[in-house]
Amino acid sequence: xxxxxxxxxxxxxxxxxxILAIVGCTQPPPQxxxxxxxxxxxxxxxxxxxxxxxxxxxxITNVFDTLVSYHDETIELVPSLAEKWTVSxxxxxxxxxxxxxxxFHDETKFDSAAVKLTFDRLRLKKHPLLFDxxxxxxxxxxxxxxxxxxxxxxxxxxxKEPSAIFLTNLAMFPASIVSPAALAKLxxxxxxxxxxxxxFKMVQxxxxxxxxxxxxxxxxxxxxxxxxxIIVPVKDNTTRVQRLKRGEVHLVDxxxxxxxxxxxKEPQLVAQELSGMNVSYLSLQVxxxxxxxxxxxxxxxxxxxxxxxxxxxxxxxxxxAVSMVPPAMWGHDASLQSYPYDVAQAKKLMMxxxxxxxxxxxxxxxLSVMSQARxxxxxxxxxxxxxxxxxxxxxxxxxVSGRDVTEHFDHLMSGRHQLGLAGWTSDxxxxxxxxxxxxxxxxxxxxxxxxxRFRDPxxxxxxxxxxxxxxxxxxxxxxxxxxxxxxxEVPVIPLAHMQLRAAFSKRLSGYHLHPTGLVRLGKVxxxxxxxx
Amino acid sequence: xxxxxxxxxxxxxxxxxxxxxxxxxxVRLLPGNxxxxxxxxxxxxxxxxxxxxxxxxxxxxxxxxGRFFWQVATTGDLGNSLSRVNSSVNDELRQRIPATVELTAxxxxxxxxxxxxxxxxxxxxxxxxxxxxxxxxxxxGVSIPVFFLGICLREVFVFLPTxxxxxxxxxxxxxxxxxxxxxxxxxxLRGRPDLWLSAAAHLILPALALSTIPAAIVAKITRxxxxxxxxxxxxxxxxxKGCSLWRCVWRHALPNAAVPVVNIAGLQVGLLLSGAVxxxxxxxxxxxxxxxxxxxxxDKDYVAVQAGAIVICLLFVSLNLLLDLLFxxxxxxxxxxx
Numbered sequence: 001x002x003x004x005x006x007x008x009x010x011x012x013x014x015x016x017x018x019i020l021a022i023v024g025c026t027q028p029p030p031q032x033x034x035x036x037x038x039x040x041x042x043x044x045x046x047x048x049x050x051x052x053x054x055x056x057x058x059x060i061t062n063v064f065d066t067l068v069s070y071h072d073e074t075i076e077l078v079p080s081l082a083e084k085w086t087v088s089x090x091x092x093x094x095x096x097x098x099x100x101x102x103x104f105h106d107e108t109k110f111d112s113a114a115v116k117l118t119f120d121r122l123r124l125k126k127h128p129l130l131f132d133x134x135x136x137x138x139x140x141x142x143x144x145x146x147x148x149x150x151x152x153x154x155x156x157x158x159x160k161e162p163s164a165i166f167l168t169n170l171a172m173f174p175a176s177i178v179s180p181a182a183l184a185k186l187x188x189x190x191x192x193x194x195x196x197x198x199x200f201k202m203v204q205x206x207x208x209x210x211x212x213x214x215x216x217x218x219x220x221x222x223x224x225x226x227x228x229x230i231i232v233p234v235k236d237n238t239t240r241v242q243r244l245k246r247g248e249v250h251l252v253d254x255x256x257x258x259x260x261x262x263x264x265k266e267p268q269l270v271a272q273e274l275s276g277m278n279v280s281y282l283s284l285q286v287x288x289x290x291x292x293x294x295x296x297x298x299x300x301x302x303x304x305x306x307x308x309x310x311x312x313x314x315x316x317x318x319x320x321a322v323s324m325v326p327p328a329m330w331g332h333d334a335s336l337q338s339y340p341y342d343v344a345q346a347k348k349l350m351m352x353x354x355x356x357x358x359x360x361x362x363x364x365x366x367l368s369v370m371s372q373a374r375x376x377x378x379x380x381x382x383x384x385x386x387x388x389x390x391x392x393x394x395x396x397x398x399x400v401s402g403r404d405v406t407e408h409f410d411h412l413m414s415g416r417h418q419l420g421l422a423g424w425t426s427d428x429x430x431x432x433x434x435x436x437x438x439x440x441x442x443x444x445x446x447x448x449x450x451x452x453r454f455r456d457p458x459x460x461x462x463x464x465x466x467x468x469x470x471x472x473x474x475x476x477x478x479x480x481x482x483x484x485x486x487x488x489e490v491p492v493i494p495l496a497h498m499q500l501r502a503a504f505s506k507r508l509s510g511y512h513l514h515p516t517g518l519v520r521l522g523k524v525x526x527x528x529x530x531x532x
Numbered sequence: 533x534x535x536x537x538x539x540x541x542x543x544x545x546x547x548x549x550x551x552x553x554x555x556x557x558x559v560r561l562l563p564g565n566x567x568x569x570x571x572x573x574x575x576x577x578x579x580x581x582x583x584x585x586x587x588x589x590x591x592x593x594x595x596x597x598g599r600f601f602w603q604v605a606t607t608g609d610l611g612n613s614l615s616r617v618n619s620s621v622n623d624e625l626r627q628r629i630p631a632t633v634e635l636t637a638x639x640x641x642x643x644x645x646x647x648x649x650x651x652x653x654x655x656x657x658x659x660x661x662x663x664x665x666x667x668x669x670x671x672x673g674v675s676i677p678v679f680f681l682g683i684c685l686r687e688v689f690v691f692l693p694t695x696x697x698x699x700x701x702x703x704x705x706x707x708x709x710x711x712x713x714x715x716x717x718x719x720x721l722r723g724r725p726d727l728w729l730s731a732a733a734h735l736i737l738p739a740l741a742l743s744t745i746p747a748a749i750v751a752k753i754t755r756x757x758x759x760x761x762x763x764x765x766x767x768x769x770x771x772x773k774g775c776s777l778w779r780c781v782w783r784h785a786l787p788n789a790a791v792p793v794v795n796i797a798g799l800q801v802g803l804l805l806s807g808a809v810x811x812x813x814x815x816x817x818x819x820x821x822x823x824x825x826x827x828x829x830x831d832k833d834y835v836a837v838q839a840g841a842i843v844i845c846l847l848f849v850s851l852n853l854l855l856d857l858l859f860x861x862x863x864x865x866x867x868x869x870x
Contacts, residue, residue: 132617230704
């Protein structure tokens with residue numbers, strides 16, 4: 001008899017009406033001046049010197065400018081806060097002429113004192129305006145001996161040694177120029193409310209809820225088209241995509257491969273993919289027997305079917321790697337061909353090595369694996385399983401040891417492993433950042449990244465020459481030869497280069513994935529209608 | 533009464549000390565190193581060791597624990613976050629507690645009436661379809677994992693917000709500033725009905741997910757308590773004297789069945805406060821649960837984890853204390869000595 005009773009009917013219908021009213025009322029009105037960008041987590045700090053976390057970097061990149069910068073779509077260096085620069089003949093003195101009339105968000109004037117302060121905070125052991133001792137990029141600026149400011153618009157960097165990578169390192173986000181007045185005024189609160197000269201200025205940060213930036217009208221490149229930029233943390237991949245599809249956010253990054261495929265089919269959305277400056281690799285500890293045998297290392301290289309590995313461990317969204325230097329980067333040796341997948345050849349090499357090195361087959365080896373996904377390796381455990389199956393074919397019984405990521409790298413850096421999965425995302429656009437960091441003997445120590453403990457005098461000599469040589473054309477052959485040595489000696493087996501992925505509304509124009517992974521929104525427009 | 537209260541407070545303090553000590557030790561046994569994590573790809577072992585020394589992590593664990601309790605007892609300062617640079621954990625928690633309280637309150641608002649009504653209906657219509665429905669519903673409600681239910685709700689109710697507390701576009705229009713941290717209240721205080729609707733919409737799915745288990749448990753307990761009371765002689769007499777069924781149920785039976793129901797409901801509220809971790813994580817709800825989950829899983833932020841543990845323990849034991857006092861008030865037969 002419920003239907004005959006009007007009040008009962010109302011009580012049943014009203015919750016539905018209520019929900020519909022709520023949903024109807026919360027649909028955001030169409031707007032074009034505010035962009036909402038969803039990233040995988042909240043930033044931890046916004047002080048450029050204290051972080052290397054991508055979610056912090058995405059904000060820092062839009063709040064600050066650097067002296068030199070990357071071209072919008074390539075890794076070519078272009079002037080930014082420095083209009084031009086010269087290098088002395090010995091390569092030790094770099095003189096930068098700064099852009100005049102640039103303002104910080106607090107309306108103070110950008111000058112050479114700000115540049116000096118920025119780099120002093122990065123490199124000096126103690127600095128009164130440094131509020132946290134963790135400086136992940138301190139070593140990238142260790143080549144600076146001193147900085148002089150002969151004029152408010154001129155700054156001179158005196159280097160200890162000539163450095164071909166110095167300029168590239170100036171384009172990295174830790175070298176974002178900070179406002180001295182704001183640092184002095186805000187103290188450690190600067191990490192929450194940073195002041196730079198970038199296209200957006202900080203307005204409000206509610207931790208884990210939203211970070212609001214406002215277009216800086218007095219930016220030296222002109223006011224950005226967007227009036228407001230809201231950055232929200234949405235941890236779950238699926239929810240991020242769901243919110244994009246519903247129009248609640250306009251841009252998302254760090255997409256899972258299957259989400260990327262789903263977004264590609266949506267008519268209102270754009271899915272972008274780009275080869276990133278990263279590499280995932282298998283480290284072979286060359287100081288330990290039997291991995292000290294080149295034949296064993298080459299056999300392992302022959303036993304891995306990289307195309308199958310890409311399908312299994314990367315869901316098809318990566319490119320097989322041949323060299324540690326990604327193909328998209330300057331200095332990559334395109335002449336190298338991966339060791340062909342050839343089990344027969346691998347077995348033959350293993351037999352020969354067993355005779356030469358006097359060990360018996362099958363071999364028992366251990367593979368150390370990080371238990372969490374990394375940006376360059378989304379499914380390390382699956383990759384470990386694939387390698388275990390592959391190496392069993394050639395007489396290697398692999399046991400897999402999973403560890404927390406920090407423990408894992410601690411284990412690898414101290415050389416306690418035999419085989420280890422690892423990877424690297426480049427800090428700059430120079431091959432030195434891959435080859436010197438990951439394979440040079442200078443980096444064999446407890447904080448060094450030469451995990452394989454590879455020592456080759458010729459390789460070392462080539463890299464040091466590459467660091468000193470200022471002429472790009474003369475540097476190239478040095479890096480090509482260095483890559484050939486790595487290819488021949490196989491201290492590492494490069495596995496894959498992960499692709500960067502982003503998805504956004506078709507209403508967005510002017511956005512491009514950048515090979516460095518930087519998310520720069522200063523030129524992005526949000527249109528009322530979808531762009532063709 | 534004062535003696536009873538003093539005894540209960542001492543009991544609560546011991547509970548907090550033991551629980552926090554366990555968390556303090558457990559978090560240090562976790563693999564990983566928060567300082568190493570902060571250096572990312574560029575670890576500097578020398579500096580890491582310096583910082584370990586500075587934080588006192590090279591000392592025996594009982595010394596670290598003693599120092600921690602002394603610091604909390606004398607200053608109330610829970611320390612600085614290890615992962616969020618220069619960020620006081622007290623401030624971080626202060627920002628997040630209202631979000632968790634609002635979510636828990638909304639879940640209680642759904643779970644308690646639903647559980648009580650379902651339990652009463654099941655008892656009144658024993659062995660008929662409302663009883664079967666309630667029993668089956670309770671069983672499903674208790675069995676279904678919250679994370680699974682959360683994901684299902686997210687997939688089914690796609691027209692409702694599935695992430696965060698409020699629509700970001702609406703909240704920046706007019707520069708909405710929170711007052712109490714409870715958005716349903718603040719939006720009304722600021723005269724923003726549009727924002728109130730947005731906050732309510734964002735609350736529906738996480739509150740629904742969080743309310744399932746307590747609703748199921750409350751329904752089961754209410755049913756059992758009501759069956760006992762409904763079989764009592766005084767109710768049979770009341771019915772024989774012409775008291776209507778529903779008057780008997782609401783006026784006489786339910787108040788007498790209230791003690792076990794209030795007991796279990798109170799415990800459930802405590803569990804909701806402490807157990808919102810999964811729900812908050814699934815729905816990106818910026819409360820204590822998300823904060824602690826990130827601290828444990830992502831950053832190994834010891835300071836944040838132990839601070840979160842203290843707050844949750846305090847909330848839980850305070851709630852239990854309140855409940856005990858409520859029982860005394862509810863049922864005068866309960867003597868303080870008991």
